[in-house]
Amino acid sequence: MAKRYDINSALLRDLPLINGSHSSxxxxxxxxxxxxxxxxxxxxxxxxxxxIVLAADTVGSYGxxxxxxxxxxxxxxxxxxxxAMSGDYADFQYIEQLIxxxxxxxxxxxxxxxxxxxSLHSWLTRILYNARSKFxxxxxxxxxxxxxxxxxxxxxxxxxxxxxxxxxxxxxxxRFIAQxxxxxxxxxxxxxxxxxxxxxxxxSLRLLYYRNRESSNKYQLTVVTKDGxxxxxxxxxxxxxxxxxxxxxxx
Amino acid sequence: xxxxxxxxDNGGTVxxxxxxxxxxxxxxxxxxxxxxxxxxxTPKIYPLSKVTVFACxxxxxxxxxxxxxxxxxxKLYVHEHGEEMSTKAMMALLLPTLYGRRxxxxxxxxIVAGLDREGRGLVASYDPIGTPEFFDYVIQGSAENLVHPxxxxxxxxxxxxxxxxxxxxxxxxxxxxxxLLKDSFLAAAERDVYxxxxxxxxxxTAKGTETTEYxxxxx
Numbered sequence: 497m498a499k500r501y502d503i504n505s506a507l508l509r510d511l512p513l514i515n516g517s518h519s520s521x522x523x524x525x526x527x528x529x530x531x532x533x534x535x536x537x538x539x540x541x542x543x544x545x546x547x548i549v550l551a552a553d554t555v556g557s558y559g560x561x562x563x564x565x566x567x568x569x570x571x572x573x574x575x576x577x578x579x580a581m582s583g584d585y586a587d588f589q590y591i592e593q594l595i596x597x598x599x600x601x602x603x604x605x606x607x608x609x610x611x612x613x614x615s616l617h618s619w620l621t622r623i624l625y626n627a628r629s630k631f632x633x634x635x636x637x638x639x640x641x642x643x644x645x646x647x648x649x650x651x652x653x654x655x656x657x658x659x660x661x662x663x664x665x666x667x668x669x670x671r672f673i674a675q676x677x678x679x680x681x682x683x684x685x686x687x688x689x690x691x692x693x694x695x696x697x698x699x700s701l702r703l704l705y706y707r708n709r710e711s712s713n714k715y716q717l718t719v720v721t722k723d724g725x726x727x728x729x730x731x732x733x734x735x736x737x738x739x740x741x742x743x744x745x746x747x
Numbered sequence: 748x749x750x751x752x753x754x755x756d757n758g759g760t761v762x763x764x765x766x767x768x769x770x771x772x773x774x775x776x777x778x779x780x781x782x783x784x785x786x787x788x789t790p791k792i793y794p795l796s797k798v799t800v801f802a803c804x805x806x807x808x809x810x811x812x813x814x815x816x817x818x819x820x821x822k823l824y825v826h827e828h829g830e831e832m833s834t835k836a837m838m839a840l841l842l843p844t845l846y847g848r849r850x851x852x853x854x855x856x857x858i859v860a861g862l863d864r865e866g867r868g869l870v871a872s873y874d875p876i877g878t879p880e881f882f883d884y885v886i887q888g889s890a891e892n893l894v895h896p897x898x899x900x901x902x903x904x905x906x907x908x909x910x911x912x913x914x915x916x917x918x919x920x921x922x923x924x925x926x927l928l929k930d931s932f933l934a935a936a937e938r939d940v941y942x943x944x945x946x947x948x949x950x951x952t953a954k955g956t957e958t959t960e961y962x963x964x965x966x
Contacts, residue, residue, distance in 0.1 A: 530751040625808050628753050629851070652785060656755050657808035660778050660786035671783045679787075 532584035532635040534558050536569045537710040538670030539580035540700045541639040542678060543648040543663045544693035547721035548641040550580040551697040553705070554714045554730055562712070570718045572727040573599070576642045577611045578718045579620075582667040583636035583655065591634065594623070613642035617651035617659060625657025637667040642720045666700065669708045674700035690721065698733060705735060754806050754854045755780055758941025759791050760888035761802035762928055763860035764902070765868030765914045769921045769952045772860040772870075773928045774802050775936070775963060776945040787965065790947040794956070795821050796831040799861035800949055804888030805875070806854035813853050816844060834861030835912075838871045838879065845877030852876050856887035866953045869912040883915040890935035890942045897934060901927055921950055929961065936963040 539552040556564030564585075571579040571592060579595075581588040595616070602609050617640040627634045633655050640651040652667070653659045664678035681696045682688065688696070694717065704711045713735055718727045758779040763772040774792040778785040792802045793814045801817060803810045820840060824832045832840070838859050845853055852875045860870045872885035884902055886894045902915055915924070928948065936943045943963045950957045 621808075621811065625812060628808070631751060631753065633751060633753075654755075654780070654785070654808075656753065656806070657811070658755065658757060658778070658780070658785065658806075659811060660789045660807070662786040662788045665786070671785075675784070 530633070532587075534563060534585045535635070536567070536582050536585060536588075537708060538666055538668040538674065538704055539569065539582050539637075539639050540670060540674055540678070540697045541580065541641055541650045541652070541665045542682075542688070542693045542697050543641075543650045544688040544690055546648065547643065547690060547693075547719060548578075548648045548650055549690070549693045549697050549717060549719045550578055550639055550641050551701055551715060551717050552580050552582070553701055553711045554716060555710060555712045556585050557710045560709070562710075565712065566714060566730060568716060568727075568730070570716050570727060571595070572718060572725050573611050573616060573642075575724040576644075576720065577613045577616055578641050578720055578725050578727070579616065580639040580641070580718070581636055582638075584634070587634040587636050591620070591623070591636070612644050613640050613649040613651060614644045616640050616642075617649075617653065617661075620653055621657055621659040624653060624655055628656050639665055639667060641718075642725065643722065646722065648720075669710070670700065670704060673703050673707055677703060690719065694719070702733060702735070705733075755808070756805065756854070756889075757785070757807040757810075758889040758939075759804045760886065760890040760894065760932070760935055760939070760942045761791055761804050761856070761858055762884070762886040762894060762898075762931060763802065763858050763870040764884040764898075764919070764924045764928065765860070765870040765882075765912065766919060766921060766924055767868070767914050767917050768866055769924070769950060770800075770860045770862055770868035770870060771921065771924045771928060771948065771950050772800050772802055772858070773932065773946055773948045774804075775932060775942045776947065777941065777943045778807060779941050782940075787944040790945070792947050792949065793818075794949070795837060796861075797956070798951060799832070799834045799837050799859065800951065801837075801857065801859055802887075803855050803857040805856045809853040809855050813844070813855055813857070817841070820844075834859065834863055834869050837861070838869070838912075841871075841873060842877040842879055845873060845875065849876050856891075858885050858887050860951075862951055862953070863912075868914050868951075871912060881912040883913050886931070888942070890939040893935050893938055894931045897931055898927065921952070925950065932963060 534556045541550050552569040554566045556567045638653040652665045666674040716730050761774040774790045776790040778789040858872045870885050932946045948959045
């Protein structure tokens with residue numbers, strides 16, 4: 497009889513057992529978790545004239561299982577700063593808590609200091625770099641966005657502590673699917689306004705929806721302009737699948 | 748169980764030429780991981796003082812950390828001594844900074860370029876654990892083995908076995924050096940997929956620093 501395939505077996509097999517009877521764990525030193533479990537896929541960031549927009553879908557995947565369908569992967573930090581995450585959701589929640597703690601400390605200091613996109617980007621880089629240096633990585637990529645002294649700022653960050661800035665960015669699978677599209681759009685329209693940037697961000701998610709099984713058509717946007725930052729409610733776009741009928745050769 | 752690799756190679760090329768009365772330093776702006784590009788807008792070149800510039804290829808997480816470390820040491824030095832650290836002092840400082848991480852190295856290919864107190868150009872390159880080398884020109888990063896023979900042919904390798912930095916011959920003017928480095932990066936971008944997008948060139952003379960940029964191929 498064929499062995500029954502459980503959709504989660506690949507992940508369950510990989511989890512270290514508490515009693516240490518896992519064959520490869522016997523006699524090994526204590527190991528940190530070294531792979532993500534519930535994770536989010538690509539996020540998109542686009543800078544436009546006078547602000548930035550971040551976009552992400554709302555799936556929390558457990559391996560190939562679409563385990564959580566509506567989880568927010570964007571975080572509004574304050575009126576000038578927002579954050580988008582891909583990768584391990586638990587690690588993101590830990591970071592959320594750290595940010596909330598620091599925000600509270602800043603508030604209590606009452607010295608007018610608060611997060612800016614640049615300071616959050618720099619601080620997060622140190623957090624992720626120090627975690628990787630302890631061989632206990634936080635399994636996330638981030639896009640930090642906002643207005644730094646009125647100037648749009650977009651910062652990218654990987655789990656190893658590699659940080660960079662660019663006028664457009666995408667993480668994970670989005671690097672392959674969305675980034676070429678974003679580059680093309682910004683080259684054609686370097687003075688992009690908010691409406692165009694939103695359109696481009698949503699279309700990037702649409703491209704990912706068609707090609708990336710981990711993504712979905714439920715998404716969220718956050719926009720920062722001089723008027724402040726807004727974390728918008730979760731929305732949905734419709735897929736157009738007419739062309740699917742024309743695909744041949746995979747059946 | 749997945750194996751966690753704390754290192755990455757983000758590619759990129761940096762180069763510098765030490766002239767009699769100038770130093771020229773250049774970096775491309777591409778940041779890659781595997782076969783994908785993280786950013787096309789990240790020159791790996793970091794001014795540390797009015798006359799000293801640091802440039803570094805390799806793992807960008809370590810590059811950023813190392814730069815932060817050097818900037819802090821420069822700041823502390825200014826507070827303590829009331830003047831900026833000399834280029835030679837920064838070259839000396841980089842060795843123990845890198846070797847301090849001998850058993851979990853910074854995966855970096857750094858160069859330091861600047862002027863000495865007499866206004867002569869100095870360049871030094873290091874391996875990831877801090878071994879310094881003093882040439883009249885240096886190249887580090889993903890296209891170093893493409894560019895090195897070109898500059899060997901055009902300038903001629905000159906290496907000191909002591910710790911005394913040296914300069915390229917007086918015939919190599921700043922204008923000629925700029926042309927050489929431009930050609931080097933254009934040639935590198937043709938053959939090395941990790942080098943491309945934009946080159947940032949910094950020319951430091953007694954008059955000050957002049958920064959120019961020019962485009963490379965973006966594919």
